[in-house]
Amino acid sequence: MKFEIARDRLLDGLSDVMKAVSSKAAIPILTGIKLDVDEEGLHLTGSDSDITIQTFIPAEENGEQLIRTSQSGSIVLQAKYFNEIVRKLPTNDIEIEVSGHLQTHIRSGKSEFHLIGSDAEDYPQLPEIDDDRHFAIPADLLKSIIRETVFAVSASESRPILTGVHWQVQEGELVCVATDSHRLARRKTRLENAPEDDYSVVIPGKSLQELNKILGDSNEPVGITMSNKQVLFRAGHVLFYSRLLEGNYPDTSRLIPSEYKTDIYVNGKTLLQSIDRASLLAREERNNVVRFTADGSNVVEISSNSPEIGKVEEQVETASVEGEELKISFSAKYMMDALRAIEGQDIVIRFTGAMRPFILKSAEDDTLLQLILPVRTY
Structure with a gap:
């Protein structure tokens, strides 16, 4: 040679x-x-x-x-x-x-x-994958899908299936879901060249993070082929194979509430910056908890209290508040991760009560949904 x-x-x-x-x-x-x-x-x-x-x-x-x-x-x-x-x-x-x-x-x-x-x-041979289950999506869209979901996978190996992102192809749509049982991220994408059959796989979060580093900034189509044990991504001259996680992914659709008591429309970037400031005093706490209060006016209050350090309160203007008054507490980190995924757009946060999961999504777009479980403090 x-x-x-x-x-x-x-x-x-x-x-x-x-x-x-x-x-x-x-x-x-x-x-x-x-x-x-x-x-x-x-x-x-x-x-x-x-x-x-x-x-x-x-x-x-x-x-x-x-x-x-x-x-x-x-x-x-x-x-x-x-x-x-x-x-x-x-x-x-x-x-x-x-x-x-x-x-x-x-x-x-x-x-x-x-x-x-x-x-x-x-050296081991490359995995063999049939081309039966194949579709393609632009690289920039694939990067968005990964960025908007992979952060919500579990870091704990106690339930290995939750360390992956659940990809489902159904009725011409790709639905990607990640959850660590305290929060959930879901992204839906309409496929132009969807396979006829419905199927689902669970791709390790670590694999998707590495794939994201390779994809670069092009919007060339990335070919995606799935088998029972492997998924293959073809991007230009690069072939990226990942093993799939074995087991049944939990049915997460029942976690998403069907009715809501309070809807708050607010700018995502403004809210993210406010929670980031409030979390400065909450970081030493075990849960990094921030309180959120809506009293029916067009202003919500973000606050945090740490007995040894001090407290912070901040008023955030909203576009509108609809429904019941509300006091709720949540992890600042989870909320900030969710808001970053939605990338500073105008968002709607929908609550069903102080101890029920709540959702965030773009005010204009239903394709991306984030769900967070609150923390009991009141």
Whole structure:
């Protein structure tokens, strides 16, 4: 195996696949990155057995020669060392050559490294996924869906299924739900090329967070293919595989109230900043609790009280308040996460009582819904 490659393009590819490599991999070879080179270009693969990322660097792109291959071949190199070496090489021209006994020579300018590789035959194969359940959505929309839901997954492994986001395809719509049993985020998206069958999967939150880092700023379509155990995202030259969580996701639809007693219309950015200020004195408290009072006027009061530190009260103007008076307490962090997901739009908060879950959504748009359970303080 012998080829020359532009260092900047190799670094771009490595930055993608490194996201899947763990230094604590259960299978030793997975601490490495697999390189496959031929006349077409270079495939780089990284995996921790939960996530597998493969990226392709073509030999030629837009008339520019990126890779010159003298001899095709495959090798697995220690990810940590290979990535650091490439990052610190002195020129943009790199030559990589594998000689007998998996000895790998990396040359650039007057610098030459010798790494001992591993046999690529020992590296796990890519998961096989049928194309039956396939659809595509623009990358920028996919990033929004992830950002608006993944923060609400559970951080606790006591119920592993809740560490993932539930993706359901039903009646031409993608419904994504995340909950940690104290709050819930739901995003609905109409699919233009939806599969005929309805089905659902649970994608680990960590996988979606890593995918989000790779997607970049394009709005090119991302192909999504689901099987019983794996999901594959295809974005440009990158293939991103994730295992799925096993088990039944709880029926969350019954958590969402069907009737409300108090509706408050308010600017999301203004409310977020107010709660952020109120939480300054609540941060030391175990629950970071903020109180919210609506007395029927067009002003709501945000307050927080910490016996050792002091207290804060702030009036927030609303567009309108409809329904009963209300006093309720909630986690400032959960409320701020929900408001950030809705991104500063005018919102409506709908309450069913001081100890019942309440929802937040955009005043103009029903596609995104956030639900929070209150905290008992009164």
